[in-house]
Amino acid sequence: MHKESDIRIPLILGDKNYKDITDDVIRPIESKAPRGWYILISIFGIFALWGVGCIVYLLGTGIGVWGLNKTVEWAWDITNFVWWVGIGHAGTLISAVLLLFRQKWRMAINRASEAMTIFAVMMAGLFPLIHMGRLWVGYWVFPLPNQFGSMWVNVNSPLFWDVFAISTYFSVGMVFWYIGLIPDFATIRDRVTKPLAKRAYGILSFGWTGNAKAWNRFEIVSLVLAGLATPLVFSVHSIVSFDFATSVIPGWHTTIFPPYFVSGAVFSGFAMVQTLMLVLRKAFKLEAYLHTKHIEYMNIVILTTGSIVGVAYITELFISWYSGVEYEAYAFLNRATGPYWWSYAAMMTCNVVSPQLMWSKKLRTNLTFTFILAAVVNVGMWFERFVIIVTSIHRDYVPSAWSYFHPTWVDIGVYVGTLGIFFVLYLLFARYFPVLPIAELKTILKSSGENYKKGFGHGEGYYDSHIEKH
Amino acid sequence: MTDKVIYAMYDDDDVTKEACQSLVDNGVHVADVFSPFPIHGIDPIIGIKHTRLGIAAFMYGITGLLLAIIATRYFMVSDWHGINIGGKPNFSYLENIPSFVPILFEFTVLCAAHGMALTYFLRNKTLPGMPARNPDPRTTDDRFVVEVRLAENSNFSLDQLNDMIKETGIVEIDEKTIK
Amino acid sequence: MEFQISNKAKKVTIGLMGVGLLLLIVGFFFQKEYMFPTVLSDHEVYVEYWGDQVEKEADVKKEAEEAMAALGYELDFGDEGEEHEVHGHNAAEEHGDAHSEEAHAHQAPTFEWHIHIKHLEVEGEHVAHSVGHGHDAAPSETLAHMFSNGDIAMSDSHFRRFWSNLLVNGFFFFGIALGALFYLSLHYATESGWGVVLLRIMEAIMSALPLGMIVLAIVFIGATLGLNHIYPWMDSDVVAHDDLIWGKVAYLNKPFFWIRIICYFGVFAYFMNWFRKTSRKQDSEDVEKATASHFLMYRRGALFLVFFAVFSSTMSWDIIMSIDTHWFSTLFGWYSFSGIWLSAMIMIMMVTLYLKHKGNLEFVNSAHIHDVGKWMFALSFLWSYLWFSQFMLIWYSNIPEEVIYFVTRIESYKFIFFAMFVVNFVLPMIFLMSADTKKSWPYLIFIGLVIFIGHWFDVFCMVMPGTLYEEWNFGLLEIGMFMTFLGTFIFLVLRSLGKSSLVQNNHPFLEESKHHHG
CATH class of the missing domain: 3.30.70 (Alpha-Beta Plaits)
Known part of the structure; x- marks a missing residue:
């Protein structure tokens, strides 16, 4: 048995037993969806449709409908891509890295944040695909044998690395998520009564039995997948950063990019998890499983990664001066004081200054404040990518080529559309999938459940005596 | 019986x-x-x-790594021999290996993870549509x-x-x- | 649980120090200052000397003549008259103002030889014929080789190799103690429970912090006083003629450097002492007070991490990156930090295994060892990832001002530079991947020791190319000094372990740690 110290706050509050966990998590699936769900999915559905419309218009007309110009040939598209990939980092980090670190509090958030990861990576993948213009030859990004002679994909190119990184990350993340879902689908399968639901969850649960050998395999597979996903999660955002850092463009080429991008990704990912989970726990009444301590832990992660990102900003700024390379120094001076000073200011305020408020215990345990701050961080991280991408290239080496980027309605439309699609997918997930890992939560009930720790309902030390008896 | x-x-x-x-x-x-x-x-x-799925994952990973080495070597060094891309002509594999490493890594992980997951599903006899x-x-x-x-x-x-x-x-x- | 350093351990560590010191002293007298040859033809070699030991020119000439005579050649060191003229020119310059002389010294070698090689004729016969017959190399190649690998060289009057090694070892062992301090505060700040039974070991390792600090301080004092030239930016003549360094003077100047160093050392020493003192005090407190102390350490751990986040980067820029003053890399701080952390983790593992072997750690079970093994594995991966990121990005972009750093390393340090990386990456990757090997003592000890030395070579590759250029060597001096430091470090750690109980009896997570299993 795992002995947990008394000074640790219980992770599952109230007098819960195994059955209660099943009931609490499955209740929203079995009961009728609240009206709020229909309202939200309609609103985001409209966004999504609008986005799809913009994408169709873009594909039919050409990339020219974006605000790109000869100098700024990458702007919102890649900003959104990096932003979404970044958000897609929290889920795997929570389920893989925190699993390796044996952080039990992850169980309150891992399922939902993995779902978020998968949807976010889908949204991210959309941008390079539509940027290709000819969506129907999108499979050319893979090195497939072909009839054009020696037509291979250039393995030296970071963009090709990205193809591999994102598709590996997406598919492995999906498998990891689904393997965890199978036992919980089986739980639903074994209790729902409606024939259609029974059939659907029966197919989804792959005939899971839950016998000892299956669990033995399950645990090892989870562990090995976590071990694989951990370097994978590092590699994905590192490779995204290589898109920029392998270049010779001042402001893009800097060696700190890989770990700093990873840290920024975790930062924004956790902020998105906060946003989603704060709503979810309220709507589904999951306060017993996801309480203030969990929120506080996530806020500490946000504080830590935000500070790492801050250190990286300052490092870049300092080294640009220290390097003595005038182009490098100018790139950073221009970022902070040039025509895009406002985006730099927004980035610094949202990403470096605001998370520092989390040092205060009062603020980091305040849910309203957390919700607002999470939104601020997400905005800040969008601006970070915008600052890196656009401010580094809008002033070319020749002043006659200097330019300024103005987004068109299609730029905005596609972005808003991805937000819409993302939330629609997430709402569907929340409605039909178990949002907490039922089986995993049951494994920590005895060590981290309040009733077992404090023994209420059964008196202090109930659990220990229960154990001794047998 | x-x-x-x-x-x-x-x-x-x-x-x-x-x-x-x-x-x-x-x-x-x-x-x-x-x-x-x-x-x-x-x-x-x-x-x-104790399950041996971990070992299986390792074997799948090694296979993936070898496949990736063979493929990248074929594309870049054999088939595109000497083509100068970004000032880095593809004359020898070892000299350009830093730019192959990301692919080698990703493909290793891809094969290890999916190979193991498939084996897991087959060994557990958990497949879509199986009865409870x-x-x-x-x-x-x-x-x-x-x-x-x-x-x-x-x-x-x-x-x-x-x-x-x-x-x-x-x-x-x-x-x-x-x- | 108590521990006292055994007589055997004392003998071994002091013996290590003694033997190391002996080797170090012998090695000390073999420091070379190179001369740089260029082969012009089969029988012509051009040799430059850039140092300041003009008076030894005749001695070296004689040495070269003797070496070649043994092979059957005789040397003609260019036109004597012309040589004198060059000297005269230099001598005249010396009377001018110091500035122009320095400027000149930076442009032209102190002296240069244009050597013609002739066959030595003994009683009308070509003696050299029989000697040289079997060799493909032209005599000029042979001679050039003798210069370029230091067979014929001046002895180094500035003891650069000694100073550089002092910096390498000082930084390496300082890093281990600092890494232990970092990990201890991380353990507190993250409210970890599993490693409580190992905290006293981390405390003992971090208590050796003064060793590294004193040695580094000696190096810095030497640099400030001009006894060594490790930091080019400390030399006002260099700065005056180097626009790039001149541009960095606002940061790289002696007073500010010292202020920063005192800040780092002061903060590290303060936290190190505070943690040790508080945790010892906790041993004799009641439950309530001990819990309060724990939360105090939890907060202080977080505070230390804030300092460390900034200082670990700036510290490695100041101490290491500024050696190659022109060069810069934003990742450098995090890269060197990962090496520090890993070296500390290996040290924690080794001390744990030693104490467990001695039977002093009854609560440490294979799960704890497994976890430290996981850290060794994970940090090896982290280090390799950062090494690769820095190397690949600079290699790929190929920007001259950055890539020069790796060009010098690949030209003159190719083998150890790549071998170091391969060993430090591949060995733990293959042999520590399985859960079984992460618990197996022989594996852990073997891999641990190899990558421990591997990471020493990492620091070696960070320092030497900037201080010794191609004039590096690996010999008695290096081995001896490493042994001396290792012996001293382990002695200090073991002695410190004996000063308090090996278990923090009142730590609120002690029970969790005792019952820790996988």
């Missing part, structure tokens, strides 16, 4: 573990345990060997079932087994005849 199976149901994981221990101590062979979540420490008691095979629907909720087969315990009679099991803090007991 028909066989009698006894399903003993418990309502606690630790009780289940203790029960298995006492049955095994008495010389009973426990066929399987069904539970809603993994019971830590039960595998050695009922004699379940747990003895009681409650075993995915809050009940734990220990399965004991008569044929595997030829030293005992059915009644002896039943008596022994009834002493272990069960909540329900069930017998089934299987073919």
